[in-house]
Amino acid sequence: MRTASPQPPTASAPSAAPPGARSRVLPFWANPRLGLVIVIAALVALFSSxxxxxxxxxxxxxxxxxDxxxxxxxxxxxLAVLSLGHMNMAVGRMAALSTFAMGLAYDRLGVPLLVGLAIGLxxxxxxxxxxGLVIAKTGVNSFVVTLALDFGLLGLVTILYTQATDGVAFAVKPAGLAELRFDTFADYCAGELCGPRVPLVVPFALVAALGVxxxxRFARLGREILMTGANPVAAELSGIPTHRRIVAAHATSGLLAALAGFMLAANNGAFSASIGESFLLPSFLAPVLGGTLLAGGAVSVLGTVLGATLTQVIYKGLNLLQFSLEELKLYIGLVLLAALSLDRLRAVLAERRAVSSS
Amino acid sequence: MSIVLSAEKLVKTFPGVRALDQATLTLTAGSVHALLGENGAGKSTLIKLLTGVYRPDGGRVLLAGPDGPQEVHFGSPQDAQRAGVGVVHQERNLIPAFSVAENICLQHLPRRKGLVDRARVRSEARRCLELLDVDIDPDTPVSRLSVAQMQLVEIAKALSADSKVLLLDEPTASLTGDEADRLYAIVRRLRDQGHAVVLVSHKLEEIFAVADTVTVLRDGRSVAEAEPLARHSRDQIVDLMVGRAYQEVRLPQRTVDPSAEPALVLDGVSTSAGHHDVGLTVRPGEILGLYGLVGAGRSELAKALLGLEQITAGEVRVHGKTARIRDVGDALRRHRIGYVTENRKEEGLFLDQTIARNIAVTVWRRLSRLGLVRDRAERALVADYTERLGIRLASPDQLAGQLSGGNQQKVSLAKWLAADCDILIIDEPTVGIDVRTKAAFHELIAGLAEQGMAILLISSDLPEMITLADRIAVMRDFAVAGELVNDHEYDRMSQAVIRLIHGSQEAA
Structure with missing residues (x-):
């Protein structure tokens, strides 16, 4: 589902290219997603043996x-802001503030699970x-703006939890949260037919991935965000309201951060102040491993799904093999470094192959 | 008089363009040498070759040495400076936060024990400033100087390595009349000290007042080589610059209905960019040319029209109705005005995106249903316009950056045609495009006018202007200096236009 990516002309393109047009055909293994699938499969095989x-x-x-x-x-x-070539350094703290709002809604207003989710989103x-508004209006770098925001939210979230709870987490458990945490579709049967052993939070991620x-890929809004990321000046001179697109992309980022916060709260079984603390690094790892550029203008949703899968497989596998937490971090770092280097090597080789054959 | 520098038969080619074709320049000590030519004649390229920014593809540069002339190869601007060739480029090259002294000595900071020797920096700078006989405190940060003072610091910097040759590219472009006079007094002083000064300027009055000899470039060749300026009249110089070698492309004659309601009218428009009292009218089916030197305010006027600069006085009328245009989207959707930008790589195209997206970007709104772009409608539209404009591509999914310059330009035009504009502002459509594609482009633009589009054509390419435009408005210093009806007689039109550009000082 890579969109706006450097799509080389495929076999279906007219084979007789006019002499004026240059084109390069990359071999099929140049696709970074394929590399991720292979690495994930190899690691699963390794860990299970x-x-x-x-x-x-x-x-x-x-x-x-x-996970x-x-x-x-x-x-x-x-990814929602990488599309612009921006960063969201406050992704974790946006999740924290949103989950606080959800916890508060469940605790004080007693709203149903999905209504609380909507409030948090x-x-x-x-x-x-x-x-997004601050970035668009002031023109200050998104890294700086969101880093400052992150700092401010860190304080705010701590104060809010101290005021509204015992300082750590809401005690409330809205109806349905336990099912979301422990159940899989296998627990729900229609007669003889039971669902697969897939946790109930998985559809949330699927819906998010499909939506993004x-x-x-198809929405005018998303495409105009990508164009703004690819060349902001040209975007403005093509009639795209770039400021509004920047705000929209950052709003989407905040919304998804809130969703991730909710899902983590469901997995942990509590709306706590620590939600989001572990989000920042993985938030970059998944899209970048999947081939999304930091420069903006191109994103890969499928790659992000695979990138997130890869990091979690490594984490689970090493965990199972009884590595200590410190070792775990060290090895994850090394494995990721190796994966990224191999990926780069693959890209260079593919590029060379394409050049020498043209 | 001894020859300090001579450039012989210099050749420089860029993809698709031969910028210099056996150009020759000879400089003698103790003289001011004017280097003249139209936009694109090769002046800047020649200067960049002499100062090590580019390397020549052919020919050689000789520099006077103790044992007679020696061939030199400058690998970098630093090489040239060390060899005694100093240059002041058109654009500022000073670091605002640094002091005057630091800026002057920047290329070769005197050091002591690995650290900058501040005392010597200051004395060195003072020496350079004294050469110019100007009174600027070497410790002042450059950001606090006036534009004229910065210009002098640039000259001092160029002289700091005991330069024997000083190249000045449009040194008075941003100076007032008085400041320019003072600058030229300094130029004369440097000449009397034995420097060879090269002066590039579009202001012929200044050239005649200060220069001794002249070289005229046309289409990359020297058509006059180091001739004493006194032998020529102003008109002769203009003739030399314009030349008669121009090959006319006859486009089918178009007729513009003079009674038709104008599509676009600018009535006494002043802008925040500095335009004052600009009046222009474009009718449907008409091409109004907007000619002028770089920096005369043409592109800025286009941007003001599109709401990117503020209109502070006067009014803009589109099809007879007063228009207040907020931004490009507004111009496009409410007034059907399109703007084909000047720098297609920076402002016109998304080089890393597909051709399809580059073309459809302006019409996604129209092609969408429920916020989703209908893929099939987009494909059809893209196929339609690539075929109509003859864009040569392997696939619409190819990246725009992979296309040749001419095809890129067609893509950046296609997106406005696809958007159904009836007023089109086209800014420098054929820069960096080879001759044949250029002719095809001219036919294309003329064809659009034929179909009733109102076109405002901004170009620095005089032959292009005279080929295409119905009327030519000449801009100077953010105002319209005059407007001419184009009779497509190249010699007469080009001289009339150049006279308006170089207009006498009294008129300014």
Whole structure:
């Protein structure tokens, strides 16, 4: 679902290119998504041979899917602004503030699960839009603006939790949260027919991925955001309201951060102040591993899904093999570095092949 | 008089363009040498070759040395400076936060024990400033100087390496009359000290007042080489610059109905960019040319029309109705005005995006249903316009950056045609485009006018202007200096236009 990507002319393109037009055809393995699929498959094979527990549905696979779901959405939250060539350094804290709003709504207003979610999403979108507005109006670098915002929100979230709760988390457990946490579709049967062993939070990530994919592939809004990212001056001179597109992209980022916060709260079983603390680095890792450029103008939703999957598989696998937390971090760093280097090598080789054959 | 520098048969080619074709320049000590030519004649290229910015593809540069003339190869501007060739480019090259002294010595900061020797920087700078006999405190930060003072600091900087040759590219472009006079007094002083000064300027009065000899470039060749200026009249110089070698492309004659309601009228428009009292009228089916030197305010006028600069006085009327245009989208959707930008790579195109998106970007709104762009409608539209404009591509999914310059320009035109504009502002449509594509482009633009489009054509290419325009408005210093009805007689029109541009000082 890579959109606005350097699509080389495929085999279906007219084979007799006019002499004036230059084109380069890259080999099929140049697609970075394919590399990720292969690496993920290899790691799954490796981990399951070292520890058969890796394939245990209840112990490993279900929690893995739940974790992947959260980090897919976290990655998409970052991807929403990477499309502009911007960054959202406050992605974690936007999630924290939104989940606070959800917790407050459940605790004080007693709203149903989905209504609380909607309130949280609105808060996330609003805070994202605010960041976008400041960036668009002042022209200050998004990194700086969102970093400052992150700092401010850190204080705000701590104060809010101290005021409204015991300082750590809401005690309230809205109806449906426990099911979201523990159940898989296998627990729901129609007669003999039961669903697959897939946790209930997975559809949230699927909907988010499809929505973002649709946005950037087919929607005018998403395409205009990408054009703004590709060349802001040309975008403005082509009649795109670039300021509004910047606000929209950041609002989307905030909304997705809020969704990720909700999913993590569901996985943890509590709306707590620590939600979002672990979001920042993975938010960049997933899209970048998937081939999204930091420069803007091109995004890959499928790549982000695969990138998030890869990091979580590594994490789960090493965890299962009883690595300590510190070792875990070290090895994840090394594995990712290796993955990125290999990926770069693959890209260079593909490029060379294309050049020498043309 | 001894020859300090001679450039022999210099050749420089850029993709698709031969910028210099055996150009020759000879400089003697103790003289001011004027280098003249139209836009695109190769003056800047020649200066860049002499100062190590570019390397020549052919020919050689000889520099006087202790043992007679020696061939030199400048690998970088620093090389040229060390060899004694100093230059002041048209655009400022000073660091505002640094002091005058630091800026002057920037290329070769005197050091002591690895650290900058501040005392020597100051004394060195003072020496350079004294050469010019100007009174500027070397410790002042450059940001606090006036434009004229900065210009002098630039000259001091160019002289800091004991330059024997000083190249000045449009040194008075941003100076007032008084400041220019003072600058030329300094130029004369440098000449009397034995420097060879090269002066590039479009202001012929100034050239005649200060220069001794002249070289005229036309289409990359020297058509007059180091001739004493006194032998020529102003008209002869203009003739030399314009030349008669121009090959006319006859386009089918168009008739503009003079009684038709104008599509676009600017009535006494002043803008925040500095335009004052600009009046222009374009009728449907008409091409109004807007000619002028770089910096005369033509592109800025286009941007003001599109709401990117503020209109502070006067009014703009589109099809007879007063229009207040907020931005490009507004211009496009409410007034059907399109703007084909000047720098297609920076402002016109999304080089890393597909051709299809580059063309359809202006019409996604029309092609969308429920906010989603209908893919099939987009494909059809893109196919239609690539075929109509003869854009040569392998696939609409190719990146715009992979196209040749001419095809890129067609893409940036296509998006406005696709958007159904009936007023089109086209800014420098054929810069960097080879001759044949250029002719095709001219036919295309004329064809659009034929179909009833009102076109405001901004161009610095005089032959292009005279080929295409029905009327030519000449801009100077953010105002319209005059308007001519184009009779397509090249010699007469070009002289009339150039006279308006170089207009006498009294008129300014």
């Amino acid at each position: 070292l520890s058969p527990a890796f394939l245990d549905p209840k112990l490993t696979l279900a929690p893995l899917q739940a 992947v779901s959260v980090y897919v959405v976290v990655g998409l939250a970052q 609105a808060v996330g979108a609003a805070i994202g839009a605010l960041a 994919g649709l946005l950037f």
